[in-house]
Amino acid sequence: MAPWLHAHYDKLAGIRAHAGGIALAEVEGGEGALVVADYARKLRVFKGTRQTAEIPLPPSSEIPSGVCGFYMDDKKIPAIGVASGPHLYVFRCLRPYHKYTAPPVEADALEAKVWRSEEMSPADIRTALAAAHAEGAKLGPRSLAMLPLTSESKQRAHVERVSKIPTTVETTITCTTTLPKASEEPHAMSCVVLGTESRKVIVLEPSAKAALCEVEVPAPPAILRAAGCFDVDWRVYVACRDARVYTITIGDHRGTAVIRKPHLELEAQPAGLVVKDKHLYVATADSRVACYLLKGRRHKVFSLAMPAPVTNMELLVVRKARQVTVLLVALANGEVRVYRDKDLVDVLRVNEVVAAMTSGTYGREDNTLILVTQNGSLLVKMLPRTATFEVGSTTAKGGPPPEQDVPLDIPKRTRLYLDQIDREKANAPAIFRTFQKDALKLKIATATAYLQLRDDDTANPDDNTANDDDDDNNNNNNTAAAALTLAAKVNGLGPFFHIVLEVRLNAGLTSPLRDLPVVLSYDPDLYRTSRPAATLPLLIPGIAAHAIFEIECIDESKPAHPIAISVLGHEEEEEEEGSDDDDDDDDDGDDDGDKPLVSSTLIMPQSETLD
Amino acid sequence: MLRRLSASLSKKPEVHILVVGLDNSGKSSVIAQLKPKKVVAGAKGEAKLETTPTVGFQVEEFQYNNLSLTCFDMSGQSRYRSLWEHYYSGVEAIIFVLDSSDKIRMCVAKNELEELLSHEDVNANPIPIIFFANKMDIKDAMTALECSQLLELDRITNRPWHVTPCNALTGEGITEGVEWLACHVQPASSKCKQQRENHRKM
Numbered sequence: 001m002a003p004w005l006h007a008h009y010d011k012l013a014g015i016r017a018h019a020g021g022i023a024l025a026e027v028e029g030g031e032g033a034l035v036v037a038d039y040a041r042k043l044r045v046f047k048g049t050r051q052t053a054e055i056p057l058p059p060s061s062e063i064p065s066g067v068c069g070f071y072m073d074d075k076k077i078p079a080i081g082v083a084s085g086p087h088l089y090v091f092r093c094l095r096p097y098h099k100y101t102a103p104p105v106e107a108d109a110l111e112a113k114v115w116r117s118e119e120m121s122p123a124d125i126r127t128a129l130a131a132a133h134a135e136g137a138k139l140g141p142r143s144l145a146m147l148p149l150t151s152e153s154k155q156r157a158h159v160e161r162v163s164k165i166p167t168t169v170e171t172t173i174t175c176t177t178t179l180p181k182a183s184e185e186p187h188a189m190s191c192v193v194l195g196t197e198s199r200k201v202i203v204l205e206p207s208a209k210a211a212l213c214e215v216e217v218p219a220p221p222a223i224l225r226a227a228g229c230f231d232v233d234w235r236v237y238v239a240c241r242d243a244r245v246y247t248i249t250i251g252d253h254r255g256t257a258v259i260r261k262p263h264l265e266l267e268a269q270p271a272g273l274v275v276k277d278k279h280l281y282v283a284t285a286d287s288r289v290a291c292y293l294l295k296g297r298r299h300k301v302f303s304l305a306m307p308a309p310v311t312n313m314e315l316l317v318v319r320k321a322r323q324v325t326v327l328l329v330a331l332a333n334g335e336v337r338v339y340r341d342k343d344l345v346d347v348l349r350v351n352e353v354v355a356a357m358t359s360g361t362y363g364r365e366d367n368t369l370i371l372v373t374q375n376g377s378l379l380v381k382m383l384p385r386t387a388t389f390e391v392g393s394t395t396a397k398g399g400p401p402p403e404q405d406v407p408l409d410i411p412k413r414t415r416l417y418l419d420q421i422d423r424e425k426a427n428a429p430a431i432f433r434t435f436q437k438d439a440l441k442l443k444i445a446t447a448t449a450y451l452q453l454r455d456d457d458t459a460n461p462d463d464n465t466a467n468d469d470d471d472d473n474n475n476n477n478n479t480a481a482a483a484l485t486l487a488a489k490v491n492g493l494g495p496f497f498h499i500v501l502e503v504r505l506n507a508g509l510t511s512p513l514r515d516l517p518v519v520l521s522y523d524p525d526l527y528r529t530s531r532p533a534a535t536l537p538l539l540i541p542g543i544a545a546h547a548i549f550e551i552e553c554i555d556e557s558k559p560a561h562p563i564a565i566s567v568l569g570h571e572e573e574e575e576e577e578g579s580d581d582d583d584d585d586d587d588d589g590d591d592d593g594d595k596p597l598v599s600s601t602l603i604m605p606q607s608e609t610l611d
Numbered sequence: 612m613l614r615r616l617s618a619s620l621s622k623k624p625e626v627h628i629l630v631v632g633l634d635n636s637g638k639s640s641v642i643a644q645l646k647p648k649k650v651v652a653g654a655k656g657e658a659k660l661e662t663t664p665t666v667g668f669q670v671e672e673f674q675y676n677n678l679s680l681t682c683f684d685m686s687g688q689s690r691y692r693s694l695w696e697h698y699y700s701g702v703e704a705i706i707f708v709l710d711s712s713d714k715i716r717m718c719v720a721k722n723e724l725e726e727l728l729s730h731e732d733v734n735a736n737p738i739p740i741i742f743f744a745n746k747m748d749i750k751d752a753m754t755a756l757e758c759s760q761l762l763e764l765d766r767i768t769n770r771p772w773h774v775t776p777c778n779a780l781t782g783e784g785i786t787e788g789v790e791w792l793a794c795h796v797q798p799a800s801s802k803c804k805q806q807r808e809n810h811r812k813m
Contacts, residue, residue, distance in 0.1 A: 005718040005719060005721075005722055006718060007715050007716070007717075007718045007719070008714075008715050048713065048714060048715045049714045049715050319690075362715070363713065363715055363716060364633075364634060364635055364713070364716065365715075365716055365719060366689065380715060382716070382718060382719055384719065384722045384723075385689050385692050385693070385722075385723070385726075386722075386726060
């Protein structure tokens, strides 16, 4: 069913990266390679089944937050950008080429003024900062560190330490993407788009040396997706940490950017964002994938519930006779689900949690899916030429079941039925009252019966003693019948049978019975058993004891003969040990010694001979 | 009547060969090596090592030893691979060219091979198939044995098949492969005759 070809699986690739940390890009020589910004502060390049290059980032750099491939100029020489801390390291021909630093954050005006003033004492600085903080100014880390310092010496030390450092604060790049500059052709120039912790979205020049434009969004961006061309018309969709998706687009004139309303309010934090044609797919932390229309008021087209949280979401463009774009959703349960619009067309089971996923051209093969799992394994899946993600091509549930379209077989309304309806309409109160009355009667009857049962139950032991006092002989059987229930059945076709006995204490008996013998009496000409008698295990109220006898039919020509089963009391007059009347029975022990507590006759089936 | 008979006898047996394989595996280069050298030299100069990606397909007709070969050089690009199946019915042999340095796409080649072998025109016809494990000169290239293991060639039981390592740039190994093919191929003319005889018997 799964159409994927398993091209490569490297358990020991040891890749540690998140969703933005891997990309398929050209590195050199025209073939698509996998570039990975590894947590180990390395840029790793994979081609085919092996890693071909590993370039360490500068030792001072931080854990990379994103990687992207782009083209800086018309020479079609690919460049790779790795975002780490405030810097975007640009590599060309697998050599460090250039570094762009995101603009640092200016300190709050009030705060900057406080720190710049020469004559203020450390205590004054702290008071002024506290006042600014109270007024709602956003203080930088140096001021926040100053606030809790109370001792004069510590304040002075802190002021001396930080006074040499400029008040501006370096930011951190949170996510990256690329936007074509002038045309969307494969090797055309493209701009890197950065999102920073300082809530900025920056579109860089293709040379990655300066910003073309920047926009401040209300919250730090988490995921960026771009569409269009910078020189013509473009959109950058920004999923931010305030659970909203903003749209940034071209401003009043070229080279400017504005946030275009309306923004999208999500129900949970964004986990994935994908733009497909006229739709925006957003995966959220509440295990849902929602599709919104990009035109107009961004209303929700549909929303799908996933069986597990979404870890990654990506598009796969299948270029064949007809171009088909499918949505890939990686889940925390190790599945990668393939959706075509809202129909589930395939489920790829990875059995590991996918940490990063990307698709595109790898080597010479288009339609390649690259998966990096949390264990660091690298999986390469390819799509065969004949694969079709046709809706309904899989048995997986997608869309409404076909039964939904089958009309129900509803019988026609008969005259009788209509008359009944009329009657019920006309006499509704009377019918209701009658029903209530009957219902009440039924309830009373049930309650009475229940009460009766309970009374009988509790009274039973007393009754037995009373009866036994009066008339032993008859009652012994009664007591026995009341004391034990025997159920017997025969298993097997013959000539070997199993007789299965189930003996349980009846309700009302509260003390257990021990070591009761069971005896089978049968026609010795017809049946044979190695063990005609057995001892029952401890009988406890509420729990049945079982005994199994193996019996063989010797003469199969004769008709089957019934077998009598008897559960005997103890030889020392203790048959009715459990029935609370030991004293009385001592007297009549001689009479009843051999009387069974309970007996039953079992009709044996005719043994069927195997020819 | 007699003249026609003598003409058909003197004519070299004609063999139609389908050349398939993934893009960039070297199908056109293999054929270029098969072609008589003087034709190549006369047409394109001494060293014809550069080939451009084939679009659609190309038909090459030439004499090889005492066989008259008609090669259908199919394009291996994925968008043209759907053309392959239209040529399965009329061929007497298949050449499958593999890029033995492209390990990651062996699964794609395997998939295409399975498609080919399960096609009714090929499945019904026990025509020989030869695999050229091309690009043996490249450092990381797999051996012919590794290629056949990856493609699970041992599962082909209903037709003669053979794997031979080769290098289409130098021509190494190509002759061996074609010689094997020449031994196992049933030329079209004789096959036709056989078929006609079968018909008559029926």
